Amino acid sequence: MACYDSLEKIKAEITKCMKCGNCQAVCPIYKEVMRETGVARGKIQIAKDLLEGRLEHTEKLQEIFNLCLTCKACAANCPSGVRPDKIILATRAAIVRKRGLPLVKRQIFGLMSKPRRFRMGIGMASKLQALGLKKIKDKDLARPRFPIGLDMKRIVRPLAGRPLLSQIPEVSKVPKSRARVAFFTGCMLNYIYTQAGRAVIEVLNANGVDVVTPREQHCCGIPVLVNGDVKTAKEIAKYNLDVFARGNYDAIITHCGSCIGAWVHHYHELLADEPRYGALAKELSAKAFDVSQYLVDKLGMREPLAKLNYTVTYHDPCHMVRGVGISQQPRKVIRNISGVTLKEMKKPDRCCGSAGSFSLSYYELSGKIRDKKVTDILSVNPDIVLTSCGACRMQLEEGLYRAGSDIPVRHVVEVLAEAYAKEGGVTSERKTG
């Protein structure tokens, strides 16, 4: 179903909505704006009006459809089994086809359709960022010096000095390997959370798995897709499919909710109408796993011998828990580390408000949603907050910093890697970064 190519294709999904309003109870946006256009039900009925010619592709309409975190809470709570997130993305795509993208996005996405230039661009940005960003004392955080496309109040993690791909060897082998997997790094951890990327390789190696990290890989394309740029999203999908079809891997390992969603669902949805790539996307989707999922479901992970001493809480990234149904596996990873106590916060699967570029366009609103999450985290008072997504991590880091808290945010496998490392006699705490 190439619903992103024509709004007509999503009509059946729209008709399924019985307008019961159940989605109001769970939509973080609705809770803030208190307007029917904020929630799935309103958006779906407006999409219907658009489809049936009662409304047009106006700027206001675009704004309404942009106002969504694609957190999928509505889909999970819908008694009729409607997929509002899909309807919303399909409508965004329809609007972009008609109205085009705003200039800034057009420039960035244009760059993204050229993997090599994109890599160079980011490389340059990481060298120049000191000009635009001012480091916050004693923290791995920074704030903009002048408007560089970020809200001036925004706090961010600066780009890593060197991207992950140039820090690690292309192949990390172990003596007696059980499997050979390809590592899809995604942007957040290639360019920002490189330590987490190294942790992925370390924990897979520690479980007897060879890890290949193809050099030519690109962004997963989800940021482009959610912004309605279907054309670029397709180009990126094909590019990645080609790169990962080349080696004959036992599995493709990802590390964030958006990336795994891309491999499991979106590539196929985007390319369903194209025979070769459609089939390839389907084939590779069966091989794609989130790292925790792979460790728990496929490998039966090895429990680390060393003990750590942490109380942690886990935040479920929307695209991980509702997008691909992974919530138990990261928790199992955590529970398998001796000495680590998992203390659940209230509604651990509630959206943190980041939603990728949403937090750029709607900084204030995103912040209000984030602060609710931070309150829940603080009420548990953990030593570390764990999650499975770089974008969530950045959002939570900012929220905690603003709340005056020193609690660090890390990826689940970083703690596991720490436990494995301690086995070998390395007892020093790892710095995240």
Added chain:
Amino acid sequence: MCLNKVIEQLTQALGEENVLTEKEELAAYSFDATADIPKVVPQVVVTPTSTQQVQEVVKIAAKYKMPLYTRGSGTNLSGGTIPLNQGIVMVMVKMNKILEIDAENLTATVQPGVIIQDLNDAVAEYGLIYPPDPGTVATATMGGSVAECSGGLRGLKYGVTKHYVMGLEVVLANGKVMRCGGKTVKNVTAYDMVKLFVGSEGTLGVITEIIVKLIPAPETRKSALAVFRSLDDAAKAITGIIANKVIPATLEIMDNVTIRTVENYARVGLPTDAEAVLLIEVDGIPEVVEKEAEVVARVCRENNGELKLAETAEERDEIWQARRAALPALAQVSPTTVLEDATVPRSKIPDMLKALRHIAEKYQLTIGTFGHAGDGNLHPTILTDENNAEEMKRVHKAVDEIFEVALSLGGTLSGEHGIGIAKQKYLEKEFGEAGIEALKAIKKALDPENILNPGKILKF
């Protein structure tokens, strides 16, 4: 027209952020949860944040004779919030403060935009509950449920919303504020104005504050699922349980169409060849619950029912999962789900269920019926497609007949969903001419210019 002036004055009174005028925003208020009802786009939408702002809105509406449609979460199933004659839609969701929980007097005072579940969560800390629990408990507002007099799964033992509303603050059509009732358990002063506004569906005044009665949460509960090969046996069990002086909190029924659909969708292990299942829950003090559960089990068995008693919390959840899946499962079968609300005296349930089966055959429609058997409130649910004009004609005829049968069995048009637009045309059949005149007299006395939710319940 004077629309610009109206908008200008509304903006002055409420601030820009509380006045919506863009056509895309307005379109989102052209519908509610009712299937098969016209969409009408209002001219302006307002979201007041205080009683005083509500007064201002009502005064402006009155001054310019603009129809004013009060709206909660828009989850009603009778077309109650459709702005039939355009005008102003006033959404109450921003007035969502719980003003007081008075654990000594067992009352809570809330603004109308409070979500029912939020009130329940707040009073749970005091070991109390607010019993009315419509299927939409997590979304519907207190104001909407009071105006609709909504019921729910616990209706048999605990009654419906009107049994819990003790006092109200109401903005009248002339913009003045009136208070009635209060915290006293006994209150017989003058006409029962509280009851008059409960169930008035936004046609008599705008509710701006509500005092409700709370009750202690039951200490424990026990659930059972009883399977029947014959409808008559199921019906005998329903009346038998109550004749044996057990009033379950919940006594729900699902017919064969619903059972099969639910099983197909949720795979909870329901017997697909059964004619009916009953889902029963008794609650209260442990000793009493134990005794009542025994009576329920005995009566079901005596009537050839196979009984499964939930021993653990998980088993209890399984049973209710089946009931909760009823509407979703039915809704997934077809694009349009027409959910009705015909209610008959308890003893007439088998007659009603048989009549429904006959109607389904006669009009060649799929009708799944589930509902609150203990209080005679059934939800025959017609699975159809609103794009199929020919089928919709048959649906309308079937609905007419459903209500005819319900009334002929001594029943009523609505057990909990109200009249709105959807059931207006049957009203005279239940009330008679004199009754309709009396209703109209009340409406005229309180809203002489017909400003408030015009076109609903009564036609002028």
